[in-house]
Amino acid sequence: MLHPIRKDEQHADNVRQMFNRIAQRYDLMNRLMTAGQDIRWRKAVIRLAQIPTGGKILDIGAGTGDLSREAAHQQPHCLPIAADFTLGMMQVGRKQTPAQITWCAADAAHLPFPESSFDAVVSGFLLRNVSDVQLTLQEQYRVLKQGGRIVCLDTTRPKPTVWSPAVYFHLNTVIPFLGKLITGDKEAYAYLPQSTQHFLFAEQLAEIMRQVNFRNVSFKRYMFGTIAIHWGVK
Secondary structure: OOOOOHHHHHHHHHHHHHHHHHHHHHHHHHHOOOOOHHHHHHHHHHHHHHHOOOOOOEEEOOOHHHHHHHHHHOOOOEEEEEEEEOHHHHHHHHHHOOOEEEHHHHEEEEOOOOOOOOEEEEEEOHHHHOHHHHHHHHHHHHOOOOOOEEEEEEOOOOOOOHHHHHHHHHHHHHHHHHHHHHOOOOHHHHHHHHHHOOOOOOHHHHHHHHOOOOOOEEEEEOOOOEEEEEEEEE
């Protein structure tokens, strides 16, 4: 008997196919879209994670492994696991990462790890792509050790400001144009700005983190309010 594909399964499959298509130029596009600022944000994510010497860190939705590489750089004795559900992204990332990084196929909503496995869980531009943000955060809470830290780098819905016309021009015109020019995939880079504009406000994501039972939750906005880093403690 055939079962109908659920909406969340279809969304996940669409996202997986999209990232497979753009994997080869994903890092280059990130540098161009953010004028290189994403490198600085990832450094901040790993500092906020406060990885202990020899600590285990889960980089979920790792993509090509930028956060895992930064973790290995800042804390050479840590044990990063780079987990993603897109084969193409992981294949690109494995060519660039040191041997101390372990790669793992994983669904962010159903992590294949026991409870209390990690000293820190980090993510970069994961949450705006998942079907259920709260479930994804619950899974990250589950695999964290007591006292472990979660740090999430993601887009956030920008509030109206005097800069809004320029921000929306960049999101809706410049990014799709660059995406088509660099990757040949205008559709993917139309989706990414749209997902930013329809994602949660930073305050809403912080509240969901508190509902999941993270404490000391806080966040900081970047890039005219279109990017935020959230963090908390189990």
